[in-house]
Every structure is written in structure tokens, then in C-alpha cells.
Amino acid sequence: MRSVILIVVLWCAVAQGQCPVWTPARGEREMTALAQQLNDWDRAYYRQGISMIGDDRYDALAKKYQAWQRCFQPQSDTRQPEWGANGKVLHPVAHVGVKKLADKQSVSRWMAGRTALWVQPKVDGVAVTLHYQRGELVSMISRGDGLRGEDWTKKARLIPAIPQHIPLRDDSLSLQGELFLLMNGHQQAVAGGVNARTTVAGAMRRKGATEVLQNLGIFIWSWPSGPETLTQQLSLLREAGLGRVSDWSKPVDSADDVAGWRERWFRQPLPFVTDGVVIHSMPTAGIYWQSGKNTWSAAWKYSPPTVSAEVRSINFPIGRTGKISVVLNLVPVKLDDKRISRVSFGPLKHWQAMDIVPGDQVTISLAGQGIPRLDEVVWRVADRRHPRIPDTAKFNTLSCLTYTPDCREQLLSRLVWLSSQTVLSMPGISRARWQQLMQAGQLSHLFSWLSLSREQISGVEGMTNVRAEQLYHQFSLSQQQPFKRWVKALGVPVPENALNAMSDDNWQTLLARNSDAWQQLPGIGKKLAGQIIVFLRHPQVQALIVELQHHQREKSMLSMRVIKDRQTQLKAQRQQSGNKTEQ
Template identity: 40%
Template sequence: MFSYRLPALLFISTFVLTPLATANCPSWTPAQAQQEISTLRQRIAVWDRSYHRDATSMVADELYDQAQQQLQIWQGCFTDADADPAPTAATALQSARGSLALPYSQMGLSKLSETALKQWMQQHDDLWVQPKVDGVAVTLLYENGQLTQMLSRGDGLTGQNWLMHAQAIAAIPQHLQTQQATLTLQGDLYLQQPQHIQARTGGSNARSQVAGLLNRQQLSASEGQTIGLFVWEWPDGPPTMSERLTELQRLGFVDSHTYSRPLQDFAEAKHWRNHWYNSALPFASDGVVIKQSQRTINYPRSPYPPVWAVALKYPLQQALTSVTHVTFNIGRSGRITPIAHLKAVRLDDKTIRKVSLGSLTKLKKLALNTGDHVAIALSGHAIPQLKEVVWRSPQQQSIKLPSAENYHALSCWQASPDCQQQFLARLTWLSDKKTLNMHGIGAQTWQALLDAKYISQLTDWLVLSAEDLASLPSFAKKRSLQTAQAFTQAKSQSFARWLKALGAPPAVTPKATDNWQILSALTEQEWQQQRHLSRNYAQHARAFFQHPEVQAVAVNLQKHGISGF
């Protein structure tokens, strides 16, 4: 259902820290707070105009809700006692108004947490549950059985007449067999998607596609065939839910009957939410609606959500948080991976504090800066991904990028301030079980030796003894002996393993009779003709064996009597 969005347009001119300024409150100056709150308020206002006036959603509902919550928190931390109260929905969404009054308001539903829903259900009885269809809300008005109006939701009180589109949508009957003089139906126009599973594919931009069709001057019959109708309310219909559903089915609104279930308790509400979230439906949905069977509509044009129906959303697919800083992991091959560090946020059952951006290219495409507010999702319900920048902080700070040209497969063969990460990655690869197989030695061991200045060149560890290692505070006697034994064992590894440990191109496969001198003497043409490498691989092999830093390592290995050197 087209959930109601109330924009926060309250302008706060002077900010004073309130008792709510706990650990959740930013440590901003009044001027900074004014900037941040004003920026977010303006962003929400833009979303509201697009959503209500143009029926186009610029941001996912769950991100919108979190942004609204964030705004409320900030306003609770920094308030102005003299500020005017926030405007009502009717005045805040003037641009969404149409020329026609809705016979019954469509103010959306309060979205409750599981705890709040339990309490709500204890105070209401004779309850039903339906999927919360992710579509474009409309009001259908029939007079003496003939469709006379299809009104857009507008600002919830007035909307536009979309009757000309109704004629092209086969799911909307033009005439009903009813004795009721005036009949009003509220529902959602949805994109028909047979076998749509929300948990697998999410909303898939379905609502926006329908909104785009409805915003056209003319809707073709073929386009109308793609749109379905889910009637979720009959405000002037029979008094009980079962009666309304039976009559709706008779009138041809089958979805309403098919996807409505009576509820006994909260456990059943959770069951149906999980069932519809993971089952194939003909439409996208973003939660469930729990409503009373008999509801009193005393205020048909109330500017507030109804008290007899509430929503329980599906588990969040995206969480809103902000970027605190960005670091860069530089791997053994010189690949640079930006890591965005985040204000901790919960998504599913995980607490997410950082996310890999994959590459400098993606970082540049996002134009990401420190302070930006971003959407985080889980790929395959496991790996966090940064999906988009939702809005930018007015206090954002640019990120200094490393020079990509300084890092490649043949860079960083010794310790230096700019080479710490890649050099450590080279050492860690040396001890990997796929290379020299130094049991018990990993990045922590190498980092300890680097911090102690015991290693500055790639092969300095070859001369370290157990006594040398025991002098380090972090190395007990047992650890020193085990590390020295692993170093000794590594010296006896084969020439092929040593080449792999040094980072020789994967295409280089030495023969039993090969040694360093033979391979380093091969020309690019010989790599192609004698070793059957492609031109590209031959170039990489030649570059590796001829690189001065690699040759210096080879000379040192020869001095230590390593096989093949």
C-alpha cells in the first residue's frame, strides 16, 4: 500500500542541547546542527513532493522511514523552544493536492515494531491480516454500479481524477452488479509479477513502474494489462471483514479474498508476514497490514492514520547509516580496495561497521565523502554492500585517494611508509599453505616482526633464530621455537613453491630442470615459443624475472642456498 509520508518542514533557527543528548546525539555545534537538520529536512521535502505530487518514489520506503527517524532524533537532541510546531500533513503537502476531494481519506498506516504490535493487538479484537501491497494507492467511486471516478491518493485528502486510465486497466471493472447507490473502494494498483518472491528480489522498482504509467497522458491497453488491483478497504461496505471479503469476491476482486486471513494472536501475524515474504505472490509487497474486522469510520476525512489498522513491515533489506572514514587495503598484487567505515548499524542479525567498496572506480563513481549518509544491504543475506548515497552531509570531508599508479604486481618489495600494506601482504603470502607453508605464521607474526624492525627486506627473516625472536615481548619461548622451526622448514621448499611465494605470474610453471638463471634469461619471444605462453603472459613473465627488486631477492636467496637460486 502507498504508505503515507509526512515531511518534516519545521525550520529550526537556534539550537539548544536537550537532556535527550545522549550517546546517540552528535557532538555538533549549534551551527553544525542547524546545517545537518536543514539539509535532511530539505531532502525529505524533495522526496515528499516527488512521492505525493508525481507518484514517484525517489527512495525506498524503509530508507525514508529511517531518515524520518534520524531527523526526529536530531531534532530531539537540538531543539528550539521558540520554534513553530511542525505543519500538519494538509499544509505540508500542498503540492500533492489534486482538485477533487477523496470521499474517505487515505492517510496510510502507522508502522509498528513487533513489540508495539503485540501491545496493539492486545487492545483490539476480531483481527485480520493482509499483505501490504507495494503499489500506487487509488480510490474507486461507483455510482449505481458505474465507475465514475478513480482518484489518485494525492495528499491523502484530495487527489487527481485518473478515470481515463481506468478505462485501459482490465483489472478495474467499469461496472459492478450492486444495489448500493454509492460504493467506494480503496486499493493499490500494482505491477503484475507472477511468482514474485519478495525475500528474493525485493520490490524490483515495481511501484515506480506503475506510477510512471499512470503519469502518462494516455495509457494503452497493452500497458493496462500489466497492472493489477488489490482492494484493501471498502469504507462504505458491509460491517464485518468476512462480509466485505465475500461480497468483494462476488464483485470480481479475487485478490482481496485470497490474501486475507483471520488472526488469533501475534504468532499468527508473524507467520503470515514470513509466509508472504518468502512465498510467490502476483505483486511486490513490503509488509503486512493488521486490521479490525469492524471499524468505526467516524471521521471519513481525518488527516491522521486510522486507529483500527496498522502495518508490520518486512525485515529491513536496507539500513541507513553514515560514513565515518575510508581506509584502503592494498593487496600483494597492488590491488587497492577501499573500505568504508560506518556508524554501526543492525541489519538482519548482523552489526555492520564497515563495508568493502571493491575498487577505486566504484568509490569515484559514488563520489563518496566522509559524513555521507548511505544505504547498506546484505548480498545473499551475508555480505554487506553499500548500495547508494542517500544524502550528503553539508559537513562532508573529501577522501584522499592513494595513487593507483604506485601500486602494481611489482611494487613494494621492502618496508616503507607507503608500502606497509602491500609488503605485509607479500610476507603473509610467503607463509601461506599454498606457498612455503609456514605453519602458525600469519599476518600477526609478520606485523610483530615489522614493528620490531626485524624485517625491512622480503627475506630478512631467513637469518632470524629462536634466540632473536625470544627477545620480543610478544614471543614466548615456545612461540619463538615454533616460528624458527617454520622458517627453517621453509628454506627446504621446492623451487616451484618459492617462485609462487615470490609472486611469479601463475602462467609460469617451471620444469624439473629449471632454475632461476634459466628462467630469468628467457626473452619474451622464448617465453612464447618454448613455454607456450600468450603474448600477454610472456610479457608478465619477462617483466617479473627482469625486475631489479625481484632480482635482488633472488641473489639473496642464492646466498642462503635456497634450491633453484
Template identity: 45%
Template sequence: MWKRRGLALGLTIWSCYSTAACPSWSPFRAQLEIARLQRQVIQWNAAYWREGSSGVSDAVYDRLSDRLAQWQRCFMPQPQPDLSAPPVSGSVLHPVMHTGVRKLADKYALKRWMSDRRDIWVQPKVDGVAVTLVYRNGQLVQAISRGDGRKGESWTEKVRLIPSLPKRLAGPLANSVLQGEIYLARDGHIQQRTGGVNARAKVAGALMQRENSPLLNELALFVWAWPDGPAVMEKRLTLLSEAGFSTSARFSLPVKNADEVETIRTRWFTSPLPFVTDGVVIRRAKEPEGKRWRPGEGEWVVAWKYPPVEQVAEVMNIRFATGRSGKIAVVAELEPVQLDDKTVRRVNLGSVRRWHELDIAPGDQVQVSLAGQGIPRIDRVIWRTLARDKPEPPPAHFNALTCFYASPECLPQFFARLVWLSSKRVLDIPGLGDAGWRLLHQTHRFEHIFSWLALTRQQLESTPGLSAARGRQIWHQFNLARERPFIRWVMALGLPLTQTALRLSSDSSWSKFTERNELSWQQLPGVGAEKARQLVAFVHHPLVHSLTAWLAAQGIKGF
């Protein structure tokens, strides 16, 4: 709403990059990396101010600008100029300067801000382009872009072409200065569902183009400040509404505490609105005289933004995880970023092949968002470092028939098998994840994935790292696992067949599986010729035969 690129002016409470560690680069590499990113930021910034769009979202732009500033602090002793500031092309003085708005980190920061203030109001943080309107003797005589807060460009001719904007005012507003946001009018926009739809860039583009854009017909104004207007907010809003700025009055609500702000913020985030928003603005009704307003000094107004739908994070490391079927998954470990209510530290990139296609290396800056069910994902690489120091993936010689036994080279897949079989959908042994299985194996040295069935109560109670009570609990859970249905034990073994297909097979013993040929396997859903060959090979494999014989000796039903 108030903030434009390059005009932070210290308005943000704290940048998450301010505490980031400096890269361990040589001076020569630091010079190269900084120069590359500096050129890109300048290019994005120039495109934004010339055309209203730079090809990346404001969130991405802001984060990489912050990253550049951090690198400069690390490797350059002298303060560097603000590259993201708008070009010094605006020459029209604002009659009342734009203060900008300080962003609060969370509800607790808002509580502190509100603690010693009264007569507080909340407004939506409309996502558009900030402007000053000057009315003299009832006529719209000036429309000035936000610029640097002190000076901007004349948008008067373009703004006069916006049909929804009053060209003549009477009464107290006949000679007034208004500050507000020119926004793209929307029909029932739900921020949570649709996001920003690039509304700000569209508005900026329509106002900056030399030609008259048809989009001007879809623009409107949200007035968020009337410097030196009536001291009483209710009176101020009534007069604005009577003058044609009814949206401002409709969406300016009094609040008593941070809980009320949070309720309204949530409602506006999830409900249909006539504009795009990126948070809420909380302001005190009482304001200083307009002549005292200065960029970065509006202590009577703050913003609480919505949780970002995307973040930019640095890749700290690439590691490889071998799954129970032997497939190698690539995991990107990231600097922690907050998305919605989740702190994201790692993202599964999928297979080694997909990782190579994405071309992600430590030090790269990636865009992260949440997919369905809140699962973090990397959407794209925003910035790649010069040095592509990629780790070497492990050899891909593991498969569904390897690592039933605990040989040294097999431990990753071996423990993945144990974690799988103890999961709720299989044998349901709660509380035994990777760390728990490793602790048991460290003492009892499992031979294969079912060796734990032979552990006695006394052995588990005396396991280092476990209390006697926890040992008894695990022993009890192991005994309960013995009674799980036969199909669950087949799943624990790792037969490459879905649970649905297993149930439809109606086979109640392992011998029934061994009697099946490829054709009979293909009668089950999801099983083609190749899968049928894999199933036949699996059930007749010598290692599987040894394990099923061991389960039979342990009294597991069906074996």
C-alpha cells in the same frame, strides 16, 4: 502497501538517522547544505505527487528526507514543517480514515507485538497505491486516493476503467467501504530475484495522468481492510472472494507465532506472486469501529518489510590501501548500513582513477547494494556536499618489484605481501592476518617477507602479545609452510602469473624460470608480449635473486 511518502506520521519504530551525530559544520555552511537538500526533497516530492515518479526510489527518497530532518534538528531550534507531505489538493473526505502501518524492525519486535494478541493473520505488503472504494446500493460511487489519510483526491473515473475491479456488488458488500492497494498485476513475480520494478510509480502515474493510460488494463486491487465488515476474518475473506476479490482471500493466512510469519514471509519473498511486494503485514482480526480509525493509530496492524536491496549511507572517510603488487586501492568508510544479513561499513572503490571518476568525498550520500557473492558496492552518489574535502592519495611509485623489504615507506605493501603469502591458497598459515604479522614484526623486526622462516620456537613463545601455546602453534604452522609445493612458494614470492599458468609451466625449480626468455613465457595461457617482458624482468631482478638465494639457504625445495 499503506505507507505513502510523507505519511510516516511516526509509524516507523526508529530511524537509523535519529542517533547519528550532527555534522561539524559552521552555521553558515549548515544553512547552505540544508537549503540545497531541502530544495531537492521538495522537487522530488512535487514530481511524485504530480506524476507518480521522482527519479529516485522510495528508499532513497525516505533516507534523504530523514537525513534532512536530522540536519534540521541539529541546526534549527524550531520544529520544521514536513516537506514530504502530499500537496493539500485532496478535498474528498475518506468515510473511514486510513491508519497507516507501523513498521517493525525485526522478528524480535514482531514477537513482542504478537505476545499479547490473538487471532493474528498475515498478508503480503503489496507494493502499489492505496485507495478507498465506496459502494452504495451495489454501485461503485467513489474511489479516493490515500492522500493524508483523512482526505484524498477523487480517482473514481479512472478506477472505474480498471477491468479487473468489480463495478457492482451485492449482499453485505453492496453498501461497504473497502481499503486496499491498486497494484500492477504481474505474472510470476519473484521479489527476491526481480525487486520492485518501479511498480508503485507506474501505478501512481497511470492514476494521476489526465489521459487514460493503457496501463489501467493491467491494474488490480488487493483489499486489505473492510472497516465494519464481519467480525470473523474467515467470513470476511469468504464474502470478499465471492464478490471478486479472491486474491485478498488467497493471500490472507492465519498465524500463531512469529516463526510462522517468518516462514510465510520467506516463501512469499522467494516464490512467484501476482504482484510486487516489499514485506508482509501482520494484523489482528478484531478491529475497532471504522469511526475510530485515525492516521498513525492503527495499533492492530504492523508491517515487517523485506531486507532492502539498496541503502543510502554517508561517506565518513576515504582511505587508501596499498596491495601486494603495489597498486593503490581506494576504500570508502561508511556509516554502518544493513543489507541482507550483512552490516556494511566499507566499500572498495577500486583504483585512484576510478575514485576520481566517481567523485566521492567524505560527507557524500551514496547508494550501496550487494553485488555477486554478497560483495558491497557503491552504485552511485545520491547527494554531494558543497565542500569537496578529498584526501590526497599516496604517490604511485610502488609496483610488483617494490617492498620485499621492510623499509618505513614500504610497510603497507610489505604487510600486504605477508597477508597474501599466508592465505589459504598460497602457504596456508591460518590465523595470521595483518594484525598478526604486525605484532610479529614489532618484536622481531623482519628484514624481508621471508624473515619469519628464521624464527625459533623459543622466540615465538616469548613474543609479547602471544601466549606460549599460540607461539608454539605458529612455529608449527611455519614448519608446515616449509613443505608446501614449489609452485606455492613461487606464488608467495609474487611472480605475476596465475596459478593455472604456473602449473602448466611444469617448471619444478627456480632455475627453470630464470632460463625462460620472452618467447617461452608467451607459450603459457594469458601471457602476451608485455606480460612476458614483466616476467623476465621479475625473475632476473637483483632483489628477487637475493630472496630466492635466501629461500635456498633455508632448504625450501625448488630454490
């Protein structure tokens, strides 16, 4: 009893980080809604041959449901798809499935200690069993749940690629393979999956014959209890009219070999669609095969162009000009060797139109330069709990020039902007450093950092002496930046080309400009000129300009003192030199 309790406790501890933080009642509602949708898709797919959702999206949601079962109904049987209405047929030998390997290192570990290995393309189609008795095809069965599947023998008679008679006269001979759509020079790297599996499944499940059946091939990837060596198997399969597999079975000795074939088949023209490679060793006898129990083969799939992910939470960052954007925080997923845990969604209105809430399932792809991009919502949770969003009326180009709790996000964005290379160029001062100063109460407005002493900076909790000196040094150097850089740092909405053409070098002449004067600069029309004037006349902006002028005067006075001190030193040195000469 104690052992059982310990196991339950440990399981809960592991599952806690993966299970939604829902009440049992909500868990029941969400599971009921998703199960109903999965059942609808199953009926359309298995009974009518209609695919209403992409394979990868369906697979992701089916796994999501099974995860919820482990969280909220751990005693229930794992959900299985609803099969066709024509019943199930027992496979002569169970389909065992194949283990998925994540990367080259995993492949290397799996291959260690195994010999006589070969690799094949993982043909993307529909798995079947061909059953022959004394050389005659007696049945073709869909994979189903691995133990039982649908009887597709009538359709097999209509597929030219499937031999109805073979020269192998065993009393009972089972072959497992993939029904696939014949392609003409298909390049996986260019064209992707093109829904080939869906096309095959649809043709097999529709009533009557379709033209697609004439364009199907069969790829035999397993001969349970067949000859002891791969060479013998391939030779006999070729004699039986099933020799396509012999053209695509390559011996391998290392993970580098596997990676080489995987990359080659990903890019070269092929007669079928693939979704990776499978590494094989010689299996045990077919009488010992059990569904889900496969130790002799493993798959290394290609990275999908998209991946399904669950929305964990939603943030609403506020930019320096007051624009509110949306960031979706995701349950981390891997896409093209990248770990994706968040995706920028864009403007607030876009998010409101798509109505995404935590718990929803979305698909993510990679845009240019590997930037994650949201493609679509594939499932919406039943309980629509919308997060609280910032008040859009509070934020604009003139808001948050001073610190308040509500202004924390926008003021931080302004500070990150002004420290960037194209503005005041303060390398080493990141968003984290500004946050550190803000949390210590050292930043009351946009330029309050100009007044910070070495002692104030070094007194910030967690600030090392080296880092404090770096910040103080960069703050001091920033005052040597030209006037136009400070105009940008303040956030005056002057276009870059107009700023470059502007001759002003002090705040007095800038503030003296009227609408006509502003419109003389490139890229500034009447509307923008009015916006610039409104910005510069705002009381908080005026106060910040006074602050900047004060620091400029202090800098000038300091420079004058330095120059005067230097002149005094030089004069004293000349006098001392003259006295030595007289002596």
C-alpha cells in the same frame, strides 16, 4: 528545567553517533540541496505522474533528510512531500500506517498475547480510501499524509475494478485498500517489484484517462468500524464486488505460519506485486484511529534486492603488486540478512571517475556468493571533500620489499600472500598476526621473520605463549617448502603454468636464465621475460635472495649436524651393544 536539560543532553548523546560531524553551516547547505532535489522529484511525481527515481531510493533519501532535521533543526516540523496542485481532501478515517518488523523473532514477539490473527500479502501499489454513502461511491482519496490526500474520484469512475455501487447501505462506509497493477503470474522472487507502484501512481496523477486504468485492481485491507469478525467482513466484501481480499487472507497462530505464507507468496505466481506480508488482528473502532498510531497490524517485508547506504569513509588498500584499490566504509545496513559495513570498489581510476566522497548515498546489492557490490550513487553531498589518496608513483611490483611507514600496507599484503596455502602454507598466521609483529618492530623486510627466535616472538606485546609457539613452528616448517614455493613467495612474476614446468631448484640456475631461456616456458613471451629479468636484478630482490640462500645454507648445515649427531649416537649404541655381548 533540569528535566528538560537532562532530556536534551541524553538526546544529544544518542544522536551524536548518528549525526554527521558537520558544522551548522554545512548542515544547512546539505539540507537545502537535498530538500530542493526532493521537492523537484515530488512535483514531477505528484503533479505530472513522472517518477524520476525508484521508490526505495526516494524513501531512503527522504529518511536521510528527516534524520538531518533531527540533527540540525530539531525544532522544525518533519518534512512532508509536496502534494499535487489540486489540493487535499480530509479522509473520513485516518490512515494509520503499519509497523515494520525486522525478522521472524520480531514477528513472534509482536504476535505474543494476540488472538484471531490473519496474514495477507503486502500488495505493492498506492493506498487509497473508498468512501460510500448508502451504497454509492462518493469519493476516492489518495493516502497522502494519512489525514488528507488528493481527490481521485474522477479517476475512480474510470477503473472497472472499483464498484460504483455496492449492496451495503450504510450512511457512511469507508474502506482502505491498495490500488495495484494487475499482473499475470508474477513471481516476486524472480521479477522483483517491476516498478508497479510507480506505474499506478503515474496513471492516477496524469491528466485524462490512460490504458493503465483498465488494468488496475483494488485490494481492501482495512474496514474501519466494520463487522466484528474477519469472516463477516470477507463475506460482505465479496457481496460488494471487493472479494479479492478473501482469497488472500489466511488465519495464522504462530510466526512459523506467517513465515510459511511469506515464503510461499514470495515464490508462487500472483496477480500482483508484493513487498512482504501484513499480520492483522481486529482493530479498534475507526473513530479512534490516528495517523501513525497502529497497534493491530504489522508488516514483515521482503529483503530488498538493493539497499541504500551512506559512505562513512574511504580506504585505499595497496595490494602486494602495488595496485591501489578502493574500499568504501558504510554506515552499516542490512541486506538479505547480512550486515553490510564496507564494499570493495575496485581500481582507483574507477573511483576517481565516479567521484564518491564521504557523505554520499549509494546503493548496494549482493553479487555472487553474497559479496556486496556497489551499483550507483543516488545522492552526492554538496560539500565535496575528497580524501587523501596514496601516491601511485610510489608503488609497483618492486616497491615495499622492505619496511617503511609508507610501505606498511603493501608489505603486509606481501606477507599475507606468502603465508597463504598456495605459497608457503602457514595456517594460523593471519593478517592480524603479521600486523602484531610489524607493530613490534620485528619485521624489517619480506623475509625477516625467518630470523626470529622463540624469545623474540613471545616478547611481542599481546602475544600469548601458545600463539608464539605456533608462529615459530610455522616459520620453521616453511623452510621445508620446495624451491618453487619460495619463488612465488618472493613475488617473481612467473605464471603458475611456467613455474610448474620449470626445472630449476636453486637460485643460481634461476638467476642464470636469459630472455630466451625464460621464453621457453609456457605463457612467457618476450615482454614478460624482460619483466622477470628486471625483477630478479633489482638490488632489493638480490639482497632478499642472498638472505634466503643464507637461511638455506644454515638449514643444510643444521641438517648435516643432525645427521652427524645421529650417526654418532648410532655408533655409540653399537659399541655399547658390542661391549655387552663380549661381557
